[in-house]
Amino acid sequence: MTDKPLLDVRGLKVDFLTAKGLFTAVKGVDFSIGRGEVLGLAGESGSGKSTIALALMRLHRPPAIISEGFITLDGEDVLAMTPERLRKWRWSSVSMVFQSAMNSLNPVLTIFEQFRDVIVRHTGVSTAEARARASELLALIGIPQSRLDDYPHQLSGGMRQRVVLAIALALEPKLIIMDEPTTALDVVVQREILQEIVELKRKFGFSILFITHDLALMGQFADRIAIMLEGKLVEVAPSAELIANPQHDYTRRLWSSMPLLTRG
Amino acid sequence: MQQVSELLRIEGATKIFHMKPMLGAAHEVVALNNISLSIRPGKALAVVGESGSGKSTLGRAVARLFQLSSGTIAFKGRDIAGMRSHAEKLDYLRSVQMVFQDPFSALNPAHTIRHHLERPLMLHRKLRGEALDSAVQEVCSDVELDPAVTLEKYPHELSGGQRQRVNLARALAVGAELIIADEPTSMLDVSIRRSVLDLMRRMKETRSITFLYITHDIATAQFIADDIAIMYAGQVVEWGTPNLVISNPQHPYTKLLLSAVPDPAIKLDGTGAKSFASEAQAVRALARKASPEVMEVQPGHFVRKFDPI
Ligand SMILES: Nc1ncnc2c1ncn2[C@@H]1O[C@H](COP(=O)(O)OP(=O)(O)OP(=O)(O)O)[C@@H](O)[C@H]1O
Ligand SMILES: Nc1ncnc2c1ncn2[C@@H]1O[C@H](COP(=O)(O)OP(=O)(O)OP(=O)(O)O)[C@@H](O)[C@H]1O
Ligand SMILES: [Mg+2]
Ligand SMILES: [Mg+2]
Numbered sequence: 001m002t003d004k005p006l007l008d009v010r011g012l013k014v015d016f017l018t019a020k021g022l023f024t025a026v027k028g029v030d031f032s033i034g035r036g037e038v039l040g041l042a043g044e045s046g047s048g049k050s051t052i053a054l055a056l057m058r059l060h061r062p063p064a065i066i067s068e069g070f071i072t073l074d075g076e077d078v079l080a081m082t083p084e085r086l087r088k089w090r091w092s093s094v095s096m097v098f099q100s101a102m103n104s105l106n107p108v109l110t111i112f113e114q115f116r117d118v119i120v121r122h123t124g125v126s127t128a129e130a131r132a133r134a135s136e137l138l139a140l141i142g143i144p145q146s147r148l149d150d151y152p153h154q155l156s157g158g159m160r161q162r163v164v165l166a167i168a169l170a171l172e173p174k175l176i177i178m179d180e181p182t183t184a185l186d187v188v189v190q191r192e193i194l195q196e197i198v199e200l201k202r203k204f205g206f207s208i209l210f211i212t213h214d215l216a217l218m219g220q221f222a223d224r225i226a227i228m229l230e231g232k233l234v235e236v237a238p239s240a241e242l243i244a245n246p247q248h249d250y251t252r253r254l255w256s257s258m259p260l261l262t263r264g
Numbered sequence: 265m266q267q268v269s270e271l272l273r274i275e276g277a278t279k280i281f282h283m284k285p286m287l288g289a290a291h292e293v294v295a296l297n298n299i300s301l302s303i304r305p306g307k308a309l310a311v312v313g314e315s316g317s318g319k320s321t322l323g324r325a326v327a328r329l330f331q332l333s334s335g336t337i338a339f340k341g342r343d344i345a346g347m348r349s350h351a352e353k354l355d356y357l358r359s360v361q362m363v364f365q366d367p368f369s370a371l372n373p374a375h376t377i378r379h380h381l382e383r384p385l386m387l388h389r390k391l392r393g394e395a396l397d398s399a400v401q402e403v404c405s406d407v408e409l410d411p412a413v414t415l416e417k418y419p420h421e422l423s424g425g426q427r428q429r430v431n432l433a434r435a436l437a438v439g440a441e442l443i444i445a446d447e448p449t450s451m452l453d454v455s456i457r458r459s460v461l462d463l464m465r466r467m468k469e470t471r472s473i474t475f476l477y478i479t480h481d482i483a484t485a486q487f488i489a490d491d492i493a494i495m496y497a498g499q500v501v502e503w504g505t506p507n508l509v510i511s512n513p514q515h516p517y518t519k520l521l522l523s524a525v526p527d528p529a530i531k532l533d534g535t536g537a538k539s540f541a542s543e544a545q546a547v548r549a550l551a552r553k554a555s556p557e558v559m560e561v562q563p564g565h566f567v568r569k570f571d572p573i
Binding site: 044194215241253254 | 424453454456460480482486510522529531
């Protein structure tokens with residue numbers, strides 16, 4: 001049955017055990033993402049969006065703990081995975097573009113070396129094969145393969161952002177989590193990158209969890225939008241519906257506080 | 265020639281970075297290429313443009329963080345590179361403050377908000393005791409933070425928007441006349457973003473504070489700025505009153521930029537992707553050419569001459 005969602009999250013609760021006591025950052029959220037679907041996640045800063053993103057990949061670190069809930073990806077219980085299974089599963093089944101991704105490349109490794117680390121570790125192919133695969137991925141995102149041996153600082157911000165994205169795509173995962181992947185980019189480069197992603201998504205059929213503060217961009221890119229406030233999802237609806245007819249007070253407040261460009 | 269009507273005048277500013285990498289050949293990056301701009305007191309100039317076009321470099325040059333390769337920056341008619349005495353330099357560093365994208369980066373996690381606000385007041389205004397305390401309360405209230413709950417907190421105990429308010433309060437505390445705000449709101453959610461923009465606008469209108477506002481968000485530039493400059497590859501390609509530039513863009517790069525501003529009603533479904541990408545490529549090739557000639561489109565709206573596509 002393919003009408004089952006790719007990702008299913010039920011009652012997810014994430015706590016931070018801090019010196020001042022227990023702080024529940026994610027207070028029992030339910031959502032799912034279909035195959036090939038883009039789910040947008042927006043909301044207050046500090047409401048728990050990045051915490052959810054990290055928990056989905058089980059990349060959350062102490063003092064964060066997942067205290068309740070279920071995460072199922074492609075029928076597999078994510079919270080029950082062994083460390084060994086997790087290592088294989090990450091990047092090959094789910095990958096992530098971290099918040100401030102353009103600064104997340106290792107400055108002392110060349111672009112190829114960063115591709116190689118991910119590709120070789122997961123597939124055990126030879127360096128030459130990894131190089132061929134890396135060139136292919138660069139071509140996909142419109143960067144000449146002559147840049148493969150450059151260091152990150154030799155690329156522009158937009159190119160670095162695209163490299164991070166290409167690495168996330170390297171193993172053809174089923175789900176890609178993108179946490180504010182375009183905040184540092186001008187709108188032209190942003191549009192080019194998102195269009196590349198739409199194209200790749202059509203080719204490979206992956207799903208996306210797309211986190212951003214840019215609601216207009218969210219409307220353009222996401223199929224459905226979820227709005228978060230203080231650790232809870234307050235509204236989830238198809239994009240067009242959520243834009244035209246927001247139900248929750250906070251959603252309405254978000255839309256009305258956004259300055260819009262007037263071309264008049 | 266000195267015009268008192270301008271707080272800041274940038275004239276022919278050029279900055280070339282000389283790179284000598286460990287591996288590979290030495291080369292140059294022309295980060296600023298003959299930039300001329302000015303800001304009147306109490307006004308805001310927004311700088312938008314390509315990422316990597318030199319916006320932050322321009323801001324840092326105004327903050328006197330390095331010397332220009334050529335050209336001048338004059339503050340109230342005085343060349344900032346010609347400031348020699350310690351007193352004059354200190355006075356400039358007080359008058360011109362920077363606020364950055366990451367509201368956390370400029371705050372020291374080991375100190376309370378009170379400490380952050382007291383220091384500049386002691387250092388620059390020589391306040392002590394009761395006068396110091398009431399000045400701290402005042403700047404805190406000025407940015408709409410409740411002194412009673414905020415002052416004893418540490419930076420990590422505040423939200424991003426609150427931290428950015430503390431950064432603006434600090435600029436107020438030292439008595440800044442010009443604030444260079446480099447993407448101050450891009451990490452904030454829209455409702456907080458709006459309140460920080462409202463605050464900046466109020467600082468401008470009621471305190472006559474001048475802003476150099478660097479952003480990727482053209483709608484916020486239109487919201488806050490009196491003038492806008494569009495940068496591409498180290499040059500300002502078009503500038504003027506925001507409404508004139510936005511409603512009647514002339515330069516191909518400005519047109520491209522405006523056409524790419526996200527519109528939630530238009531779904532990115534892959535149609536037109538190829539043509540957008542090839543248009544962008546053509547515009548980039550054309551906009552990269554340096555051109556010294558400027559045309560006045562109409563009073564208050566200028567564009568750099570370009571070859572037709
Ligand atoms: N290491 C930590 N210890 C304690 N609390 C934390 C820690 N990391 C995050 N938090 C808290 O968890 C909450 C959720 O944070 P999270 O980073 O998920 O927010 P977010 O929705 O991604 O915000 P933004 O839009 O600003 O990125 C916040 O209140 C934050 O202060
Ligand atoms: N210290 C430096 N050494 C070498 N090159 C530099 C240095 N600082 C900036 N550059 C280069 O100067 C150019 C302009 O950079 P700048 O940071 O001013 O761009 P920007 O317009 O602020 O971009 P963004 O929108 O991505 O922040 C870039 O090509 C950058 O690589
Ligand atoms: Mg986050
Ligand atoms: Mg910058």
